[in-house]
Amino acid sequence: MGNWLYRFLFGNPLRTLRTVLLLIGAAHVLYFIVIPHLLARRKIRSPRVRRYLEWVVATPSLLGDALRAEARHDLMRLAHMEGRHEQVVAQGLAIVRHAIVPAGMKAEVRGRLADALEGLGRVDEAQEQRRLAVADLKAADKTASWYVNRGRQLAAERDFASACRAYELGLEVAPEGPNDARALLTLHLANALFMAGRVEESAQRAEEATGLVHDRERLLAAHRQAGASYGTLGRLEEAESHRRRAVELAEAMGDPDKLADGLADLAELQRKRGRLSEALAACERAAAIKPTRHVEGVRYEILRSWGRFDEAFATNLRASRTDPNPTPRAEQMMQGIYAYGRAFLRMEQRRLEEVPALIEAAGAGVRGDAKLTVWCDAAGTRFAALQDRREEALRGLDRVERRLEDFAQDRNTCAVILSNLGRAALTLGEYDRALGYWEQYLGLPPTPVDLPIAYYHLGEALRGLGDETAARARYREAVATGLDTYYVQLAEARLRTALG
Secondary structure (H helix, E strand, O other): HHHHHHHHHHHOHHHHHHHHHHHHHHHHHHHHHHHHHHHHHHOOHHHHHEEEEEEEEHHOOOOOOOHHHHHHHHHHHHHHHHOOOHHHHHHHHHOOOOOOOOOHHHHHHHHHHHHHHHHOOOOOHHHHHHHHHHHHHHHHOOHHHHHHHHHHHHHHHHHHHHHHHHHHHHHHHHHOOOOOHHHHHHHHHHHHHHHHOHHHHHHHHHHHHHHOOOOOOHHHHHHHHHHHHHHOOOOHHHHHHHHHHHHHHHHHOOOOOHHHHHHHHHHHHHHOOOHHHHHHHHHHHHHHOOOHHHHHHHHHHHHHHOOHHHHHHHHHHHHHHOOOOOOOOHHHHHHHHHHHHHHHHHHHOHHHHHHHHHHHHHHOOOOOOOHHHHHHHHHHHHHHHHHOHHHHHHHHHHHOOOOOHHHHHHHHHHHEEEEHHHHHHHHHOOOOHHHHHHHHOOOOOOOHHHHHHHHHHOOOOOHHHHHHHHHHHHHHHHHHOOOHHHHHHHHHHHHHOOOO
């Protein structure tokens, strides 16, 4: 047997040459494709893996540079996660120059390349890469991965409604049963549905994804999305179940960032239940593992619910400066959300001199996102009322109110809109209208921590209408929640002063 194999491999010069070429080819595939893929398959930041991939792509290949495209792609992804824009650009340009690289892969590469070019301030080049990415994708076969890429392109443009449609079409062509293509499409669809305000459908798809995904990284993402969707719907027990599973996965993976964020998710559920002391303690435990941006964001929400507005403002500012997103567009949106939060705090404090700049920054940051733009419009309406710009504020009430039905599934967005409109109407002395807004808010229904907000403002509207008995009953309902929140304190103050 051994002699036969030797003769087959090396029996004459031609066979020897063929064997040597096959061994070189196999070694190249193993070194440039198989090992890098195995090391980089976990979609997390890994400086060690990045350094290894840098070594791989720097190694000369006898079979040509195109063989290194997959390793370059993995290196590009890791560098992108770390905000290493120059490295992303160098690897991306090296990949797309090869004619044999599939069009679908080129489209994905150009998307990351555009993000990096934006991060370097090379905006015109970034726009050109985005245009080429769309063109490359049009030339590719419409497989399941095609729809993943198209959905990502649309999501990057904040067109989540169209992204949802792309992922749904992808599911129509994906193989039936548990498989990577269906799992990835379902997970992306759950996220896009959430961002589009279709939260009930998002929860259903995220649940489905947890049964399709086997990779721990994606499984964790599916459970976090399910937790976020159920939390937004006010279904806190279901949210907690998914968030605890996400924490277990983060612990098993040994990822401190994801573990801290998972614990912060659980702290946010405690806040929503109105257990602010427990929530803050849980947040401190998460911060001890890793003080991530998300941990600081949850701390901000806790402090805001307590009425500790100056501390909340400082925490919001700190969160905005922590671990910025390496994708400029995503970071711009996050900065808009943080600016919105600071504008809200200053309006609560009636420190109006800072509000115009914050609302302008918020609007600029979230421009192009339908849901978050309405948040900013509603806040602008409230601010106009606080400045006694009555006609402008009334027009704002009408304009924003018409948008409510667009977000019927998104309880959180409805709550944000109604709370701003309700406050604006009270400031304008439009008490009947304010009563209607706060009754809608109460009917959502709000999470336990926000119930006192509804009861207190209903009391204010009734007080404005001269019905002091009904107003006192609403203030008592706020106090009866037994929560230690800012609006419970305000309701107690109203009852102590016997309505003035």
